[in-house]
Amino acid sequence: MQDTAIRYQGRFLRLIERDGWEYIERTNASAVAVVVAVTDDDHWILIEQHRPPLGQAVIEMPAGLVADIVGAEDEDAVEAARRELLEETGYAAAEISFLTAGPPSAGQSTEIVSLYLATGLRRVGEGGGDASEDIIVHRVPLDDADAWLADKAAEGCAIDPKNYAGLYFARRLRK
Amino acid sequence: MQDTAIRYQGRFLRLIERDGWEYIERTNASAVAVVVAVTDDDHWILIEQHRPPLGQAVIEMPAGLVADIVGAEDEDAVEAARRELLEETGYAAAEISFLTAGPPSAGQSTEIVSLYLATGLRRVGEGGGDASEDIIVHRVPLDDADAWLADKAAEGCAIDPKNYAGLYFARRLRK
Numbered sequence: 001m002q003d004t005a006i007r008y009q010g011r012f013l014r015l016i017e018r019d020g021w022e023y024i025e026r027t028n029a030s031a032v033a034v035v036v037a038v039t040d041d042d043h044w045i046l047i048e049q050h051r052p053p054l055g056q057a058v059i060e061m062p063a064g065l066v067a068d069i070v071g072a073e074d075e076d077a078v079e080a081a082r083r084e085l086l087e088e089t090g091y092a093a094a095e096i097s098f099l100t101a102g103p104p105s106a107g108q109s110t111e112i113v114s115l116y117l118a119t120g121l122r123r124v125g126e127g128g129g130d131a132s133e134d135i136i137v138h139r140v141p142l143d144d145a146d147a148w149l150a151d152k153a154a155e156g157c158a159i160d161p162k163n164y165a166g167l168y169f170a171r172r173l174r175k
Numbered sequence: 176m177q178d179t180a181i182r183y184q185g186r187f188l189r190l191i192e193r194d195g196w197e198y199i200e201r202t203n204a205s206a207v208a209v210v211v212a213v214t215d216d217d218h219w220i221l222i223e224q225h226r227p228p229l230g231q232a233v234i235e236m237p238a239g240l241v242a243d244i245v246g247a248e249d250e251d252a253v254e255a256a257r258r259e260l261l262e263e264t265g266y267a268a269a270e271i272s273f274l275t276a277g278p279p280s281a282g283q284s285t286e287i288v289s290l291y292l293a294t295g296l297r298r299v300g301e302g303g304g305d306a307s308e309d310i311i312v313h314r315v316p317l318d319d320a321d322a323w324l325a326d327k328a329a330e331g332c333a334i335d336p337k338n339y340a341g342l343y344f345a346r347r348l349r350k
Contacts, residue, residue, distance in 0.1 A: 053283065
């Protein structure tokens, strides 16, 4: 029999203890949709934003919570991917396809991240995120992405390791 | 001025609220070392283990907390990588080199993951982890890794998205 207890219930996260393990789950979202966005001229769309937990700017792929909008709890993850890409980067995608889904931090969180490939991109806005976000959009030549990430790290940005998963899928697309 | 408060202090995790953001940090470790282990005959070493937060078997790269052993708080992350690779998979590495480090879940955790490449591998034990772990070791041909991960997902395993970052670095090594 498993002994599961909620040790803290916050607005966005709850901390759970189960059989001696401590972990968190989100209170307001079922998953995170992350977008590997590649333009027709082989540029990869990344974002840079300040992340309060780290107190640092982080280089990430466009992403957002699935079903985090009140009244849209049934929103499909593909639509979340499409919406976040548009809001954060200003790019509309003709095609969105599923790549993989899984737990990026299985030892401490129930979080599931789903990666989607976005192609047929058309810039229709400035991006920058919603009212609570302040996002810089980067358009990185796919062939130079590895060096570009290393340069951003040297500048003091944190680099989400998932970016290299994105780079794997972006390069696979181009083979 | 930032308003930071510890909302829950557990044994392994504490939940913090800062300026309206909720996030966690580990109480007992500074980082996580993850090992991209590639044999001389182009096999990639992965592990499969049950993860209580998910209630599911997860396919991951060998990994472990840095400085989580009492009395070894100054342990270098490279040594943690070497130790975890040996404990979990039974492989000793002749060379360990740094690949990248960053936050896999910057919205909800201060966790920093460091990826290391391990080469010059020699199997010296069975692996399987320490007394609290029950780990299956997989030896996957690098060329078939993408299909192998998809097969494991179809079998019902969760696939850590960082595996694809590992695959990026493993393939880069072989170019």
